[in-house]
Amino acid sequence: MRRTLLTTAALSMGLAMLTSTATATAAPPQLALPEPSGPLPIAHTRLHLVDHDRADPWVPQQRRELMATLWYPTAHPSGQAAQYLTPAESREILHHFEDVPDVPDDTLSTTRTHARTGPPTSTTLPLVVLSPGFSHPRAALTGLAEDLASRGYAVAAIGHNHESRATEFPDGRLTTCIACEANDPEKVVRTRADDVGFFLDELPRTTPLRPNRIAMVGHSIGGASAAQVLHTDPRVSAGINLDGTFFPALDQDLDRPFMIVGTPKHRPHGTDESWDTSWPHLTDWRRWLTVSGTSHSSFTDFSILSEQFGIGLPEEPLDGHRTAEITRDYVAAFLDQHLRATPQPLLEGPTNTYPEVTFHHH
Structure with missing residues (x-):
């Protein structure tokens, strides 16, 4: 589907601009995520x-494996x-992007973050599950994750x-985007819903956390997956779609709180008919x-990271720190x-x- 491929194109263009600008300077600046806005230290x-x-x-001869990153408030950060x-x-x-100049291989591994190590402040925190856009690493939503953790969420x-x-696994294996060749967005959505269900099953077995309430927030196809999860998993009580086409468009009522947030292209009667x-099938509390x-990647870290090389994302005149502030505050308000x-x-x-x-709409 063309709209699915646009998520990969957005990542490609954002990184291309980032890397091409980096090579134009003798000493590229140290990339850094903005400080979390909440009062709590995070791990x-x-x-x-x-x-x-x-x-x-995607590889039927193998068992399904996932890597996940978990953030939470801690009273004793270390390391x-x-x-x-x-x-x-x-x-x-x-x-991956052959048309961009060379930059240091570790450019995205030396980006400064804020979470350290330490025990959670509580085992009964509310939990927010994040699902990234298609082809994006889970790290693309780190800024949002750190901010929510600083406000008291797991x-x-x-x-x-x-x-x-x-995606690198602990044994050093590195997997790549096989799904990018399949062009099957509805399969991606179904797979992610299954992944989330499995993750929620495993969380109390592998960590001390026992979430008292759960929401899901996704970017792009991760946002479509949030709607699917709310249909299939009663443990998840609310969801947000950040600029994602619904694959497929909803044809059954979703009777839990849901918010859709997007670029100007995602206005009523805009270019994405799925919204x-x-x-009409969002029948509980809702906002559009x-x-x-x-632009499409404004709701991810790529906006701020690209600006640190003196540029912005395509079609994004709004400052990256401003888009981060808006995204953080509206997502946190919904969750609160x-x-x-x-x-x-x-x-x-x-x-x-x-x-x-x-x-x-309201």
């Missing part, structure tokens, strides 16, 4: 999970900050194996927001309202604080 851990009961949909990507993942992602970004340009078709000055039962005036309509955000 992280990585999980390697194997579903022995399920064949991998060094987490790597954004491993050196092997950085190398594979940067070398956050898990799932690396859907063979759907990212690069108009799906909207667009953010002016954004629906996982913590704390009413959020920010979600009730337009505000002078964020004039870039248009409310299309």
